[in-house]
Amino acid sequence: MSLLSHKRDLAMCAFCPKMCRFACPMAEVEHREAVTPWWKMIQAERIGARRAPDSPEAAAVVYHCLSCLHCRTHCRHAVDVPGALLEARAALFSRNLEDPLVCGFLARFRKQGNPFAEDLGARLERIVPAELRPAEARAVLFAGCQALRAESVVSAARRVFSALSIDFVGVFAGDDLCCGAPLWQMGDRKGFEAHAERLRRQLGACRLVLCLCPTCEETLRTLYAEVGQPLSARVENLAEWLGPRLEQRTPVQKIPGRFTYHDPCFAGRYRERYQAPRRILSFCLTEPLQEAAWARDDAACCGGGGGVPWILPGPAAAAARRRLKQLQATGAERIATACPGCQRMLGEAGGQVRDVIEVLAEALDGAGPVPGEEHP
Ligand code: SF4
Ligand code: SF4
Numbered sequence: 001m002s003l004l005s006h007k008r009d010l011a012m013c014a015f016c017p018k019m020c021r022f023a024c025p026m027a028e029v030e031h032r033e034a035v036t037p038w039w040k041m042i043q044a045e046r047i048g049a050r051r052a053p054d055s056p057e058a059a060a061v062v063y064h065c066l067s068c069l070h071c072r073t074h075c076r077h078a079v080d081v082p083g084a085l086l087e088a089r090a091a092l093f094s095r096n097l098e099d100p101l102v103c104g105f106l107a108r109f110r111k112q113g114n115p116f117a118e119d120l121g122a123r124l125e126r127i128v129p130a131e132l133r134p135a136e137a138r139a140v141l142f143a144g145c146q147a148l149r150a151e152s153v154v155s156a157a158r159r160v161f162s163a164l165s166i167d168f169v170g171v172f173a174g175d176d177l178c179c180g181a182p183l184w185q186m187g188d189r190k191g192f193e194a195h196a197e198r199l200r201r202q203l204g205a206c207r208l209v210l211c212l213c214p215t216c217e218e219t220l221r222t223l224y225a226e227v228g229q230p231l232s233a234r235v236e237n238l239a240e241w242l243g244p245r246l247e248q249r250t251p252v253q254k255i256p257g258r259f260t261y262h263d264p265c266f267a268g269r270y271r272e273r274y275q276a277p278r279r280i281l282s283f284c285l286t287e288p289l290q291e292a293a294w295a296r297d298d299a300a301c302c303g304g305g306g307g308v309p310w311i312l313p314g315p316a317a318a319a320a321r322r323r324l325k326q327l328q329a330t331g332a333e334r335i336a337t338a339c340p341g342c343q344r345m346l347g348e349a350g351g352q353v354r355d356v357i358e359v360l361a362e363a364l365d366g367a368g369p370v371p372g373e374e375h376p
Contacts, residue, residue, distance in 0.1 A: 003048030003091055006084035010048065012077045013041035020071035020081075025301050026064045026308075029318035035064040037071040037081045044088035060099045062088040066308050066319065067185070068301035069269040082306065089187030101311040102186045113195070114145040114178035115310050121177065127151050128171045132158065137170035139208040141238065144216040145178040146340035153212055153340055156361035157238060163252075163364035164245055169210060174202035179216040184223055185307030196229040206233040210241055212357065214266035214273075214339050215305075237267070239338050239356050240276040246283055252366030255359060260290045260332035262323070262346060262353075263299035264339035272297075277338040277356045284363035290330035300326060302337075304345040320349035327351065 003010070018038040021027055027036040040061050046053050053059040067082035075081075092098045108117040124133070124143070147153045154171070161169055180195035199220075203209060211217040214237060221235040261281060267273045274296045281289055294300050303309065303319030324346055327335050335353045337343055346353045 003044065003084065003087045006044075006048075006080065006087060009077075009079040009081070009084050010041055010045040012079050013038050013081070014045065019076070020074040023070045023074045023298075023300075025066060025068065025070065025303065025319040025322060026315060029322055030064065030315055034058075034061050037065075037079075040065060040085055041079075041081060044084050047088045047091050056097075056099075059092060059097065062092070063099055063102070063306075063311060064308070064315065065306050066265070066301045066303065066316075067306035068265040070265070070298070070301060073269065073297045085306075086185070086187070089185070090189050091187075093187035093189070098187060099311070105182070105307075105310045106186060106188060106191070109182055113176050115182045116145060116149055118149065120145055120148045121173070121175075123148050123151065124154075124171070124173055124177065127154055128158065128173070132171050133173035134170040136205045137168075137172075138206060139169045139210070140172040140203070140206050141169055141210050141212070142172045142179070142203075142216060142220070143177070144211065144213040144340065146215075146344060147212045148177055150340050150344060153343070153355045153357055156355065156358040157212060159361035159365055160242065160357060163361070164242070164249070166245070169208075172203070172206075172209075174199070176202060179213075179219040181215050181219040181223070182307050182310060184219070186311075189227065192223070193227040193229065196224045196227055200224060200229045200231055203231055203233055206231075209233045209235045210238045211235065212238055212340060212355075214264050214271065215341060218266050218270055237271075237273065237276075237338075239280055239360075240273060242360070243276050243279060246280070249283075249364070251284055251363035253363060254286045255284050255363055256286045257334055258287055258290055258332045259285055259334045259336050259359075260292055260327050260330040261295070262292075262302065262327055262335055262337040262342055263296055264337060264342045265299075265301050265305055267338050268299055269297050273338075277336070280356050280360055281336055284359045290332040292326050292330050294326045302339075302342040302345040303349075304339075304341040309345065316345070317349065320345040324349045324351045 183192035303316040309316040
């Protein structure tokens, strides 16, 4: 792929009266025409044509995108704005013209192979006993860096496996515990390919990889193939994979309280997975879900996508606060979601947020909330 493959999209945006402007969280929270999808695409076209944008700041607008795809919901031409902007980032990187914020972030990422620059292996060893981290398993839970950092959702997944007598899934404990998506988001394609090759080798014996995070899922399934490192294993989302296994079950205890659901962009607009998490929640909850006015393919992003929190934490946090307000307008006391990244962003914005896997663990084993969470 290259910017050339987005020629049609770039032309469509150039002649458009910004029909999707209102749906772009970055344009809404930054209050700048320069970060509307329209203007970002104009800059991407200039980068692709090697016509220098007016200034480094003008080129840098291509990083002000959450890859949320919300613009596409309101685009009559189904333009893939984030796809083009990611290609523009890659073009800048390949010419050593990337934003200095990107260089700083990549230096941190390379320290431990994850965006938190933390020893996530040590966390994994603390929360998952050695017998559940087999060196070679046919089926693994790939927690991903965001879930490992949060810890509670990994513990909840183990509780769900135990309650459903699923004893053949180990927890992946290789050297690389992040899928590498941040490298792709920053435009470092060679770094991403090297990361993908390493992780593909570590997952070599697996036949099934279950992901907690929809960004990991999309990365392992789609982007690894795009850089010539396809996994031989089937990649599935854990919540979706669990769905049929709940059919003959009843919860030990239903969870009280009014919940709303936040659709993560990569589960929703990218994979159209709207029903599976809602079915799990209706299995677990005493009350029906309070649906937000902005939901499903019109759900606003939590601010966590596109690598934006790593380089532009202010606008990312503002997008999270904006989304939280939309969810709180439902009157629900709690928010459920199906992405550890969304859980982190909305939680840091002040929301009471739980992953559907955490809600499911509590409903299935009746042992109360995952430690570290508040009781409903
Ligand atoms: S993405 Fe579609 S609606 Fe938005 S500016 Fe481009 S052509 Fe217009
Ligand atoms: S993908 Fe999201 S953040 Fe990026 S331009 Fe479209 S609406 Fe804005």
